[in-house]
Amino acid sequence: MAAxxxxxxxxxxxxxxxxxxxxxxxxxxxxxxxxxxxxDRYGVKPTALALLAIAAVGSALGAVAMGPWSMLVAQIVLGIGCSGMLMCPVTYAAKTLPPQRFGLWGGVIQAFGNTGMLLSASPLALLVDHAGWRAGYVACALLAIGAAVAVFAVVRETSAPLQARRGVLDDARDVVGLLLSSAIRGPVVIAFASFAAVLGVRGLWGGPWLMEVKGLARVPAGNVLLFCTAALIAGPALAGVLERRFQRHRAALMVAGHLGAALAIILIVAGGLLGWGVAADAVLLTVFGLLISSQVICFALVRAAMPPERVGRALSAMNISFFGGAAVMQAISGVAAAASGIGAALLVFAAGLILVSLAFPRLPGPR
Known part of the structure; x- marks a missing residue:
């Protein structure tokens, strides 16, 4: 919204x-x-509090960034601070709930987390127009502080068991080993393009597409993106319900959702070439948000493949693919945008979704 x-x-x-x-x-x-x-070693609560403090610092650095290098530092610190904001509640649920209930609650957790995207649509557009983009980073710092206070006051957790027989480096090697292992290879591969598409379509290129290609002002563009945001809120909870209802076919549901999301991106770009109205973008962005939300099934697949004492490391290993893929594909989309425009950048994510979806059935791992 502030590109x-x-x-x-x-x-x-x-x-x-x-x-x-x-x-x-x-x-x-x-x-x-x-x-x-x-x-796994120290527990959810202390990990979350430390990361929220780092996120607040990163937001403050973003608010005072004066050029590309200072903004780069801010983005790195923010990335570190936000790295546990999904994994902390998901790991907490994985450690305390039976596997048959985890898929549903994983979807609920991601749906609730995605409500934050509401703030980055029309509200952020209004804030940028009236107070500048730096105010958005100040608001994020305040939100991080508020979340830390809430975690400190509300979260109750028994002490993490001591792991005297294993060192920290052993645990770190275990995360890397899980990332490369055949035990969860299928979910790890599909994760590479899955969240990248969310960040690329909803986070980076959706606003520029609506403003530069479709000619909308900032606030109307934010209003259109609210449809996608609403879908990203409802979608994970719906995917969690479907995962629980159709556990024998959950992998097929996930693959179909990712292929459908790719098709929605392709149609958005095609609509730009054919002169479709903004209403078509709103519908297709909504469809994209609902279908890509099938990504929450990845968490259920990994949880089903791992014992509780390793689930934090296994989920974190998959999250490396989620966000590592986002970094790689976002960089590729920037090159595509410079060469052929925003439509080409969006098609990078469609291509990625198609490739990982077609590869998934041929890979080892949980189903």
Missing amino acids: DVLQRDLGVTADGLAALTGAFPAAFALAMLPVGVAL
């Missing part, structure tokens, strides 16, 4: 901004290694 003013104030091009913001998921992915170890 144009960020480019102007930071002195970067569209592909430069894509590279800068790509540092966030890259740092996020790298942080998954120590986060996975910390979740």
Whole structure:
């Protein structure tokens, strides 16, 4: 929603901004290694509090960034701080709920987390128009502090068991081993393009597409993106219900959802060439949000393949793929945008979704 003013104030091009913001998921992915170890070794609550403090610092750095290098530092710190914001509640649920209930609650957790995207649609557009993009980072710092206070006051957790027989490096090697293992290879591969598409379509290129290609002002573009956001809120909960209802076919549901999301992206770009109205974009963005939400089934597949004492490391290993893929694909989309426009950048994510979806049935791992 602030891509144009960020480019102007930071002195970067569209592909430069894509590279800068790509540092966030890259740092996020790298942080998954120590986060996975910390979740199993020290527990959810202390890990969450430490990461929220780092996120608040990263937001403050973003608010005072004066150029591309200072914004790069801010994105890296933010990526580290936010790296546990999904994994902490998901790991908590995985450790305390039976496997047959985890899929549903994994969807509920992601749906609730995605409500934050509501703030980055019309509300962020209004804030940028009235107070500038730096105010958005200040608001994020305040939200991180508020979340830390809530975690401290509300979360109740028994002490994590001591792991005297294993060192921290052993745990870290276990995360890497799980990432490369055949035990969860299928979910890890499909995760590579899955969240990348969410960040690419809803986070980075959706606003520029609506403003630059469709000619909308900032706030109307934010209003259109609210449809996608609403779908990303309802979708994970719906996917969790379907996963629980059709457990024998959950992998097929996930693959079909990702292929459908790719088709929605292709139709959005085709509509730009054919002159379709903004209403078509709103519908297709909604469809995309609902279908890509089948990604929550990845968490259920990994949980089913792992014992409780390793689930934090296993989920973190998959999250390395989620956000590492986002970093790689976001950088590629920036190159595509510089060469052929925003439509080409969007098609990068459609291609990625198709490739991993077609590969999934041929890979080992839980089903």
